[in-house]
Each structure stands twice: as C-alpha cells, then as structure tokens.
Amino acid sequence: MLDEMQILKELEYTRTWGSKEELKAAKYIQTTLKKIGIESTLEKFKLNNSELEKVSLEVTKPYKKKYACNFYKLAGNATNLVKDVVFVKDINELRKYDVENKIVLLQGRIRYWKYKELIEAGCKGIVLGDGHLFAEDNDIDTRELREKLQELGKLPIVSCNIKDLYEMASKGVSQIKMTTVQKAFVGSSQNVVAHIKGRSKRHVVLTAHYDSTALSKGSWDNASGSVGLLKLAEHFSKNEPLHNMTFIWCGAEERGLCGSKAYVKKHKKELDKYDLCINLDMIGATIGKFLACVTGEEKMVGYIDYLSSIKGKACHCYQDVYSSDSTPFADNGIPAVSFGQGNPATPIHCCFDTMFLMNKDSFNDDYQFIEEFVSNMVNAKRIPIERTIPDNMKERLDIYLFRKRGK
Ligand SMILES: [Zn+2]
CATH class of the missing domain: 3.40.630.10 (Zn peptidases)
Structure with missing residues (x-):
C-alpha cells in the first residue's frame, strides 16, 4: 500500500x-x-517562459528609496522608466483615477478585465504589492502575465512586497523609476x-x-x-x-x-x-x-x-x-x-x-x-x-x- x-x-x-x-x-x-x-x-x-535579466524599483518622489522587487514573467520590458504614480486603493474603482501615462500601484494580481481597462486608459506600467502583510519573510512571488492578457499588450510590471506597498502609499509616493528586462524562451x-x-x-x-x-x-x-x-x-x-x-x-x-x-x-x-x-x-x-x-x-x-x-x-x-x-x-x-x-x-x-x-x-x-x-x-x-x-x-x-x- x-x-x-x-x-x-x-x-x-x-x-x-x-x-x-x-x-x-x-x-x-x-x-x-x-x-x-x-x-x-x-x-x-x-x-x-522567460528569464530575468534585471529588475529594480525606486521611489524618486517625494522621497528616495530603492525597494526589493521581482519581475512579472512574460510582461513587457522597460529600462529606467520614470513616471508619475497613481496608487489605486481598490482595483474595482479604477475609473476614479487618471492613469494616463502613469505607473499604477496596486495590491494583488492583475486580471483580464482590469488589465484591459488599464491599457485602454493609457497606463504605462504596473507595480503590484504581493504577499502577506504579517508574514515573517519578505519573499516576493514570481507571477506571470497570462497569454490572454499578453494579447492586449505587454506593459512592464514588477511585484514588490505588500509591506513596502503600504510604506509607499502611506508616504504619499508620487514618482517611480522602474526597470524590468527579461529574455523570452520556449520552455x-x-x-x-x-x-x-x-x-x-x-x-x-x-x-x-x-x-x-x-x-x-x-x-x-x-x-x-x-x-x-x-x-x-x-x-x-x-x-x-x-x-x-x-x-x-x-x-x-x-x-x-x-x-x-x-x-x-x-x-x-x-x-x-x-x-x-x-x-x-x-x-x-x-x-x-x-x-x-x-x-x-x-x-x-x-x-x-x-x-x-x-x-x-x-x-x-x-x-x-x-x-x-x-x-x-x-x-x-x-x-x-x-x-x-x-x-x-x-x-x-x-x-x-x-x-x-x-x-x-x-x-x-x-x-x-x-x-x-x-x-x-x-x-x-x-x-x-x-x-x-x-x-x-x-x-x-x-x-x-x-x-x-x-x-
Ligand atoms: Zn491547486
């Protein structure tokens, strides 16, 4: 047995x-x-599949600080992308925010219809806070942009720890610099x-x-x-x-x-x-x-x-x-x-x-x-x-x- x-x-x-x-x-x-x-x-x-080449995330206004981050597999590439930031408290009220030509900061995963909404509204990049606020470690999961979302266009996306997202939001983050470069391959x-x-x-x-x-x-x-x-x-x-x-x-x-x-x-x-x-x-x-x-x-x-x-x-x-x-x-x-x-x-x-x-x-x-x-x-x-x-x-x-x- x-x-x-x-x-x-x-x-x-x-x-x-x-x-x-x-x-x-x-x-x-x-x-x-x-x-x-x-x-x-x-x-x-x-x-x-894809392999990470480089990834970084830095708040540039109103304070300066680098944060640990992880790439989002099969999402877009960007090097030193500097943009104003919109912190979105609840993904279901996206319409409340002007995201055009901005990097959007939000919690959790990005799903098809919200991703479509962001692309159509002219968003230029996404930072996702991931994980559990009270977990002892600061590990950041590796997630991926699903095929169906890729069809809509590949925005550069990075994930950071949810604890850091709380810090950025409470300090009133207004500008971010991000880099995410990955090499695609068929696995x-x-x-x-x-x-x-x-x-x-x-x-x-x-x-x-x-x-x-x-x-x-x-x-x-x-x-x-x-x-x-x-x-x-x-x-x-x-x-x-x-x-x-x-x-x-x-x-x-x-x-x-x-x-x-x-x-x-x-x-x-x-x-x-x-x-x-x-x-x-x-x-x-x-x-x-x-x-x-x-x-x-x-x-x-x-x-x-x-x-x-x-x-x-x-x-x-x-x-x-x-x-x-x-x-x-x-x-x-x-x-x-x-x-x-x-x-x-x-x-x-x-x-x-x-x-x-x-x-x-x-x-x-x-x-x-x-x-x-x-x-x-x-x-x-x-x-x-x-x-x-x-x-x-x-x-x-x-x-x-x-x-x-x-x-
Ligand atoms: Zn399962």
Whole structure:
C-alpha cells in the first residue's frame, strides 16, 4: 500500500511550472506508479517562459528609496522608466483615477478585465504589492502575465512586497523609476498519463495538478491531490472498474491550467468517450472545510449531498466553475467535479503551504469519501450524470475564461 504521508514528504519542495523540479516530481510520480505495477507516459507540451535579466524599483518622489522587487514573467520590458504614480486603493474603482501615462500601484494580481481597462486608459506600467502583510519573510512571488492578457499588450510590471506597498502609499509616493528586462524562451512542462482498463467502452478521467507556485512547497496545493490520485490508481488497479479510467497528473496548472488545456487539445478526438472528469485540488489538510464544486447538472450536487448525508461526512457541494484542471474538460462538454478543501486561516501560494498543514487521518477521511464517489461512478451500469453542461454553467465558463465579462 502506498504510504500517503511518505509520498507527501518526498514531494515537499517547490515545483514551479516549467522547472527542473517540476519534471523531477513528474518522474517521481511515474516511479511511484511503476512500483504499483502501472505504466505511464510523460506527455510534454510547450510553454512560453522567460528569464530575468534585471529588475529594480525606486521611489524618486517625494522621497528616495530603492525597494526589493521581482519581475512579472512574460510582461513587457522597460529600462529606467520614470513616471508619475497613481496608487489605486481598490482595483474595482479604477475609473476614479487618471492613469494616463502613469505607473499604477496596486495590491494583488492583475486580471483580464482590469488589465484591459488599464491599457485602454493609457497606463504605462504596473507595480503590484504581493504577499502577506504579517508574514515573517519578505519573499516576493514570481507571477506571470497570462497569454490572454499578453494579447492586449505587454506593459512592464514588477511585484514588490505588500509591506513596502503600504510604506509607499502611506508616504504619499508620487514618482517611480522602474526597470524590468527579461529574455523570452520556449520552455516546456509535462503531464503524467496512466490508464486502467475497464470492461465497458465508457471512460472517466481523473486529474490533479502536481506543480506548485514559486514560494510554496505545495504540500496541500496540490501534492495532496496528486497523492489522492495515486491512491485511486492503486485501488482501481486492484479492483477492476467497469468503466475505463484515465489518470492525468497535470503540470503547469498554476500558470493557468496549462497541463489540462494541453491534454484536451492533444486528445480532442478522444474526448467524446469521456463521460465525467473528477479533479482533486487540495484535500486532507488537518483543518478545513471539505468541498465539491460541480460544473455539470444540478443532479450531481444532489448525488454528492446524498453521499455526504449517508456517510456523515460534511461536504459543501455547489454548482460553479472551479479554478483548476477540471475546467478545460467542462469547457469541452464533459461534466466535472472538483474535490477540495478551504480554510481562510491557511493561505496557499506562499511559504505556509508545507507538510505542517497535512495530517494522515484527515487525508484519509477526505480520500475515503472521494474513493467511494469514484467507485460508484466507475462501477455504475450507466454513469448517472447527464453528459451535458447546463446553460448556467456555460455562462460561468464564459466568464471564467474571459469570453464574457461578469458583474
Ligand atoms: Zn491547486
């Protein structure tokens, strides 16, 4: 039997998309599968990547001070760009500010519609405050400008620590000098794919991403789901399912679901045979609310609620789009459910996501529920979920994938 805590421990290192460590984790998953008698393939896919050449950030008015900063991958280049600054307190009230020919300072991430608004308003650069105000370290995450945003134009962007952003804002920053130069190259990531043969012609696909963000060891997000998927593979290799099962450990999820997007693109012709996608993203932490997000008909919510009731296991189940590898499948007409866990006290994508969060009993409590659900699905005479995406979920997908603007 696979030892979940041992595997989690062995995966406790940063596995950023496109990195050597991500590849090492993929090979480790393959080796683990081999130990339980399952052959797998490594499916590589290309990813635009870039390397930092230089980056700096300096407040030049009304005081002078240099601040630590990090580049924003695949954003624009600029050398000694000096501009007046607008500090934006809340990204949702962008219209309040005149950003033309200015550098904008704001907190957090920059998403599609706000980025579009900034470009259209003539903004010339962005400084983003990132991280947690009360974290002991001053580490700054490496983020990237997603393809969809690049299409709008590449503004120079740097990230700084949120503590420094507070200082700049409270000291009334009015002018900034920034440099960010990076060299682009075509890199790669990879999915690990394995199959367990069933006795029918139908298929269920199971996904979990194994990459992490740059500052995180990613034990919870999402070594936990990857280990859950390994345990499912082990279980069903010994208990032949009625329906075929395809397992995908996805790379580069944190860069925008790149692994699952690459898979559906490469296997477009085979997607017809998949009836359901089951995704695991963040399970089994010591404390946290277990949840299931259904991108499919309402009936699936009822089904999971029923299982939750008879098991006495709380599972907050709802219909929506989950920001994880289930989404590209749902967007191709395959009903999907993501199992996960939430806890406002334990932030992810930062140094706090380590083995400290994980617990064997809690992991198995979540895992057993998932195994039972998967078992019911892959052994049902006919998978009891309509192979359709209802209109309300189609609309949520359009909004999530920036085809339509939400409220
Ligand atoms: Zn995740």
